[in-house]
Every structure is written in structure tokens, then in C-alpha cells.
Amino acid sequence: KAGVTQTPRYLIKTRGQQVTLSCSPISGHRSVSWYQQTPGQGLQFLFEYFSETQRNKGNFPGRFSGRQFSNSRSEMNVSTLELGDSALYLCASTGQGDTEAFFGQGTRLTVV
């Protein structure tokens, strides 16, 4: 079956702009989680959506938001971009009853 797909793979944005990243989970998976990965902080949990509802949230400012659609596809949005938002953003999907997370390739965001 097809894996988790994230688009775009690479993005360059300017400080102050906003950005939207997209994630298509594995077919049948209803849970989608987002993570930020930086060299200094490692992989940090942003939020998790299940059946269009945010179920878990990490410790990130309100500039980071997300949503999930009825087909389980998810988007995350970062507003008022800062240089420190430059990172690899990873999406993972999990099947119901499973605990194994399947990760996408990530979106590499560079803020200049």
C-alpha cells in the first residue's frame, strides 16, 4: 500500500510569511501526527488529529496550527514565520489499535 505522502518536499519562505504543509496518510489510517525536527532540539511533537479533531497537542506557540479533513488528509500551517522555524516537518499516520507510526519523507522548510 502507498506510504505517507508529504508535499511539498522543500520550501523556502521569508520571515513574516505563512506556510501550509500537506500530509496524506496511509489509506485507512485516521490518526495523523506532526513533528518538527531540528539539529538542536531533535524530533518534537506538534499535534495529533483523529477523525478531524485535534486529540493531542505539544508545546508549541499558537502560530502552529493544523487541521484534518474527512478523508484523513491533514494540513499544518505556520503563521508569521521566524528564522527558528527552519526545520524538517514530519507527518506520521497510525492505524486504529496500532501504535506503530508510519512517517513521511518530510517537508524541509527554510525561512530566510
Add this chain to the structure above:
Amino acid sequence: SQKIEQNSEALNIQEGKTATLTCNYTNYSPAYLQWYRQDPGRGPVFLLLIRENEKEKRKERLKVTFDTTLKQSLFHITASQPADSATYLCALSNSGYALNFGKGTSLLVTP
């Protein structure tokens, strides 16, 4: 606050030896502990999961132990190969859906 620590220094071992990676945690009582492998430029790939009531789990050349008293997990790769070279991440959770990751340990296996 919750803290997950993995060896920050890279682990270099010779092909054929057993690699042992450590994951320690504090201020946490996770229901699950998972190990992932990550190659450069790619997303993490799931390797093994162990539950709080399990002591040990094996899968092929991989073995994970989980000591909830010591708050520590050990991850072993036996008969290591150069293809095992990657960063290995430990992740803890109570639900399996919101993972708290360590910063990872880089493993280099040389021929």
C-alpha cells in the same frame, strides 16, 4: 519536566559486533517505548515496540529491553552490518499517537 536521554556521542563499532544503544528517561511513566531508525534526509522507520509490562522483545537481529524501575531501555543489534549505520531514536508514549522522542544516537558500523 519529562526528559529522554540517548547517548549524544556517535557509536562506532566493527562489523559483526553487537551494538548497544541506551535510552534513559525521567519524570515519565510511559505505556510504550519504541525504537525507530532514521537515515539522512528520510523520515524515521519503526523497528520495535515494547510495553511497560514486557521486559524484552526480539525481532531478527534486534533486541530491546525495558526496565521501568531503572527507567531505561537498551537496544541491541547483533552481528551488526555496515547497512545498520543510521541514527536510532527512542520514543515514549502513553497512547502510541503522541510520541516523545530522544535526540537519537548515531551508529556507524565499519567493515
